[in-house]
Amino acid sequence: MRLGYCAPLPASDLNPMKLRSLFLFLSVVVLVLLLLSAGGFYWLVARSPMRLLSGEQNTTPAAALFVPKQAPVMASLLLNPDRLEAFQLVATPPAKRRQAREELDQVKQSLLAKTGLNYKRDLQPWLGQEITLAVTTLDLDHDAANGEQPGYLAAIATQDPQRSREFLELFWQKRALAGSDLVFEQYNGVKIIAAQRPAPDLDRVVATRSKTPNYRLQLQPSKAPIAPAPIPSLASAAVGDRFILFANHPKVLREAINNVQAPDLSLEQSKGFTQAIETLTQPHIGLTFINLPRLTQLLGRDATAKLAQPETDSTTTALDEPTMLQTFVAGFTLNQHGLLAETALLSSDGVTTLPALSQPVGALQYVPGNSSLSASGKDLDRLWTQLTNGLAPYKTASQLIQQPLRDLQTRWQLDLLTDIFSWVNGEYALAMVPPDSLAADGTLQPDWIFAAQRPQAEADRHAIAHLDELAKQQGLTVGPLTIGERTVSAWTRLTATAQVASQPLNLQAEVRGVHASIGDYELFTTSVAAMDSALKAADSALSKREAFQHATTSLLQPNNGYLYLDWNASQPILEQQFPVLKVIELAAKPLFNHLRSLTISSYGSQAGVQRGGALIQLAPD
Numbered sequence: 001m002r003l004g005y006c007a008p009l010p011a012s013d014l015n016p017m018k019l020r021s022l023f024l025f026l027s028v029v030v031l032v033l034l035l036l037s038a039g040g041f042y043w044l045v046a047r048s049p050m051r052l053l054s055g056e057q058n059t060t061p062a063a064a065l066f067v068p069k070q071a072p073v074m075a076s077l078l079l080n081p082d083r084l085e086a087f088q089l090v091a092t093p094p095a096k097r098r099q100a101r102e103e104l105d106q107v108k109q110s111l112l113a114k115t116g117l118n119y120k121r122d123l124q125p126w127l128g129q130e131i132t133l134a135v136t137t138l139d140l141d142h143d144a145a146n147g148e149q150p151g152y153l154a155a156i157a158t159q160d161p162q163r164s165r166e167f168l169e170l171f172w173q174k175r176a177l178a179g180s181d182l183v184f185e186q187y188n189g190v191k192i193i194a195a196q197r198p199a200p201d202l203d204r205v206v207a208t209r210s211k212t213p214n215y216r217l218q219l220q221p222s223k224a225p226i227a228p229a230p231i232p233s234l235a236s237a238a239v240g241d242r243f244i245l246f247a248n249h250p251k252v253l254r255e256a257i258n259n260v261q262a263p264d265l266s267l268e269q270s271k272g273f274t275q276a277i278e279t280l281t282q283p284h285i286g287l288t289f290i291n292l293p294r295l296t297q298l299l300g301r302d303a304t305a306k307l308a309q310p311e312t313d314s315t316t317t318a319l320d321e322p323t324m325l326q327t328f329v330a331g332f333t334l335n336q337h338g339l340l341a342e343t344a345l346l347s348s349d350g351v352t353t354l355p356a357l358s359q360p361v362g363a364l365q366y367v368p369g370n371s372s373l374s375a376s377g378k379d380l381d382r383l384w385t386q387l388t389n390g391l392a393p394y395k396t397a398s399q400l401i402q403q404p405l406r407d408l409q410t411r412w413q414l415d416l417l418t419d420i421f422s423w424v425n426g427e428y429a430l431a432m433v434p435p436d437s438l439a440a441d442g443t444l445q446p447d448w449i450f451a452a453q454r455p456q457a458e459a460d461r462h463a464i465a466h467l468d469e470l471a472k473q474q475g476l477t478v479g480p481l482t483i484g485e486r487t488v489s490a491w492t493r494l495t496a497t498a499q500v501a502s503q504p505l506n507l508q509a510e511v512r513g514v515h516a517s518i519g520d521y522e523l524f525t526t527s528v529a530a531m532d533s534a535l536k537a538a539d540s541a542l543s544k545r546e547a548f549q550h551a552t553t554s555l556l557q558p559n560n561g562y563l564y565l566d567w568n569a570s571q572p573i574l575e576q577q578f579p580v581l582k583v584i585e586l587a588a589k590p591l592f593n594h595l596r597s598l599t600i601s602s603y604g605s606q607a608g609v610q611r612g613g614a615l616i617q618l619a620p621d
Helices: 017-039 042-047 062-066 081-091 094-112 119-123 161-177 250-261 271-278 292-298 362-366 380-391 395-412 458-473 528-535 546-554 567-577 580-587 589-594
Strands: 073-077 127-137 151-158 181-187 190-196 204-209 215-220 234-239 243-247 286-291 327-335 338-346 373-378 427-433 447-453 477-483 486-497 506-518 521-525 562-566 595-606 609-618
Touching: 062 073, 062 127, 062 151, 062 243, 062 250, 073 292, 081 127, 119 161, 127 250, 151 161, 151 250, 161 181, 161 190, 161 234, 161 243, 181 250, 190 250, 234 250, 243 250, 271 286, 271 327, 271 338, 286 292, 338 546, 362 373, 362 427, 362 447, 362 521, 373 380, 447 528, 458 477, 458 486, 458 506, 477 528, 486 528, 506 528, 521 528, 546 562, 546 595, 546 609, 562 567, 567 580, 567 595, 589 595
Parallel strands: none
Antiparallel strands: 073 127, 073 286, 127 151, 151 243, 181 190, 190 234, 204 215, 234 243, 286 327, 327 338, 338 609, 373 427, 373 562, 427 447, 447 521, 477 486, 486 506, 506 521, 562 595, 595 609
16 A cells, blocks of 8 residues: 555656546536526625625635645635525526526536535535635646646535544545546545556555445556555545545645644745735635736747746745735625626835726717627726736737737728727727628628717827828728618728629729717727618617616716626627637636626725726526
């Protein structure tokens, strides 16, 4: 029998899907239960929101003491999952409760399919008031030769220590009977059990079934030479009477135990983490902590040069904990319209910027209600500069933000930053609207609407007039076009074609952009149909839609505007741009079946804290 043996990490085992089945179940259940519960809360929470969440105010995850300071990400549900499920069933209309219960059961069954566990029988009897999941390290052995394998930790609070220990015993019995080798280790007074796939030709531990429910271990000798054992695929430990821990390697559990016995090593004692938590002013039942550069590196993207340095073990000093520029936290709660998040990003500059808006901007009157994506605010030039500078170290996020602008620049043949953003210092609204038809190549090419408050400075007005000159320089024809009762300016490219050489040429006009001056605003669109929608949007504007109004009343005011995403309208376009989204939708199908919209806002910054909020709305049916 091997005790405490930790094998090298072979490169071939870097991404074993079975390794993470239990972690996948826990992490998705945390998110799905939160979001599905939010979908049916309108009637119940609207009448007594705080009664549902009594006791869960400004809670710090107790399991943070297991997580190292340098952890890339941690997410916690600070409420028993059964409470969320019960809330949803009570809030759901009687005719829909059976469907809601079946969807929740479907999630549990699909995610537990590979674990051999039954939620009601094995987990429900002892689950406590917290489930915390964390990525503890970017690489378990810090050996670049065999690639990176992150360390994963799940800390599950128990309300019945005896039953939770019985669960662990049954859990490992099943794995032993399935042929897994079990490795036992006593580490600083805590019993660690790990399972690894059988290794042929090795002296290995085999568990066999007897007539009793218990199992016995037999040592089967082999004449073959001893080789390194395979990497353990799962490990567990019961820490006191409070938590059951799972990890993808015993090393993760050893470091978690070290963090408890030397608290200065834990995230709970991190200055950045504690200060970020203190900035959250709203009650919350869920919490997410992110070390932004380390999470970026975990996702396989380029990060800051500093993070290229090797990562240390749990003996990491305070210098390795997240700096102020790296720390992001989000607290989640439920309100009558959905799942509400309060966010905080710590910065070391100490700059104070007050929010500029106390109500939605007037430019939204030109954004149609069927818009799939909308961004509105004030002083676009300053906002864009702050956004691009802040996202500079994170190429993935930066590309995600800049890609739509590149598409617009290609279609309009303009330098948006110089030719448009530079003079937008008043209110603005940018919207993506679904196209009337597919493009020639069969893809969806959405139309865009941009409305900006006309500037007062003479130089800025000349910049607007200069846009027509730029269009002419690109070989476009600038001329008047009548839409309804209004005359606008169209930028077109004229071409002459003939289907047969002997026939006369046909003159065709390809519209590249449309510009109009309406009231105090300048309007720009990528098509005539988009301009027509903008001019007719007054009676059915996005700002008058119920979903948008719910978001504006849920998020704090004053703020710096709103980023609004209509899921049903944007889904086809997003799936075309990001094919991996289809895989995510399949994994959490009940959630996406109910997803309605996402709204994000910024509340400005004060004393080095950039605060914001988000609302995820779900349809109750």
